[in-house]
Amino acid sequence: MSSLKRVQQWATFARIWHIYDASWQNPFQSAGLLKKYLMGTYKPIYHPLNDCGDHVVVINSGDIALPGDEWKKRVYFHHTGYPRGASWTLAWQLHKKDPTLVLKKAVYNSMDGNLQRRYTMERLHIYPDANVPADIMKNISNQLATPREVPKRLDHYSEKEVEEFPKIMDYPKNYILR
Amino acid sequence: MVFTTAVNFIRSRGPDEFWRKRKIFKLAAHFQGRKRNCYSITIRYVHRALVYATKGRKLKKVDMANLWEQRILSGCEQHGVTYPLFKESLSRSGVMLNRKTLADLACWEPQSFKALTDIAQARAAQDGLNVSKSLEPPSGVVTRGMIK
Incomplete structure (x- = not known):
């Protein structure tokens, strides 16, 4: 094997570390995206027995956005195995307990249940905020594009921008804004 | 048939029960436990394995x-x-x-x-x-x- 081929081999099979900013992203939509990188199905060399999955570091998982009223309606079921051991946890309660779990479960459930799933999940590193340990941060070489644009909140616009925003008309002086 | 041992020569005379079973046992050679040793259990698992093999081709x-x-x-x-x-x-x-x-x-x-x-x-x-x-x-x- 020539040295060029050797390097090509390394480059082909090297694990890449991706970073993904989860703020304002739908975790269930993100799960489909992250799954692709964790399992390596985005590479043409993919094979179920070929260990070509990458690492994904997810930051700001505390700021995910669930669609509609899913925070109130989505329920996570757990059973201890003992009689009356069933428990149902709402998404907002789970998120309060551990801000990484909603995203983690979304990714876990998006994958087929096979022996490889738990090892694939080991390559997913989720952090509730932007504080990532330096030894993980130094590996990262790629940033994944987020499917949604992060909306800008009204109180994050400067007063000048709000003032200069084009409007159809001014309210009359005696109009009472509720 | 050419038999290299006297044991197989003796078995080739009577009813062919031994040989009939041996065909099945050969297919079950890689099974574990009683699935490969007890004929009545072996035949069940060999049937199942052959069904899997048929489906597996598709x-x-x-x-x-x-x-x-x-x-x-x-x-x-x-x-x-x-x-x-x-x-x-x-x-x-x-x-x-x-x-x-x-x-x-x-x-x-x-x-x-x-x-x-x-x-x-x-x-x-x-x-x-x-x-x-x-x-x-x-x-x-x-x-x-x-x-x-």
């Missing part, structure tokens, strides 16, 4: 087709072409490669596969297929439509 083809699709899809994604557009443009251009060959090219010949996606993009731009994501056709691709 499933193997399905699995391979799924793998090819996956590989072509990821190859297309890398070059910004959607899979339906890629197939449609290639068939319009008269590139009659099957999915197995396309998958092999995506895996082993990435440069050739990129040339195919370039052809597909150029063809899509020329035919005005509105599914095209790319804004302009890649340079260096000449199609029949351009020559006219």
Whole structure:
């Protein structure tokens, strides 16, 4: 094997570390995206027995956005195995307990249940905020594009921008804004 | 039959129960525990294994087709072409490669596969297929439509 081929081999099979900013992203939509990188199905060399999955570091998982009223309606079921051991946890309660779990479960459930799933999940590193340990941060070489644009909140616009925003008309002086 | 041992010669005389069972035991040689040693249990598991083998011959083809699709899809994604557009443009251009060959090219010949996606993009731009994501056709691709 020539040295060029050797390097090509390394480059082909090297694990890449991706970073993904989860703020304002739908975790269930993100799960489909992250799954692709964790399992390596985005590479043409993919094979179920070929260990070509990458690492994904997810930051700001505390700021995910669930669609509609899913925070109130989505329920996570757990059973201890003992009689009356069933428990149902709402998404907002789970998120309060551990801000990484909603995203983690979304990714876990998006994958087929096979022996490889738990090892694939080991390559997913989720952090509730932007504080990532330096030894993980130094590996990262790629940033994944987020499917949604992060909306800008009204109180994050400067007063000048709000003032200069084009409007159809001014309210009359005696109009009472509720 | 040629018997190398006297034991097998004796067994070849009487009713053929031993040989009938041995055919089944041979198929169960790689099973574990009583599945390979007790005939009544062995025959059940051998039947099941043969059914799996019959179904598996179909499933193997399905699995391979799924793998090819996956590989072509990821190859297309890398070059910004959607899979339906890629197939449609290639068939319009008269590139009659099957999915197995396309998958092999995506895996082993990435440069050739990129040339195919370039052809597909150029063809899509020329035919005005509105599914095209790319804004302009890649340079260096000449199609029949351009020559006219």
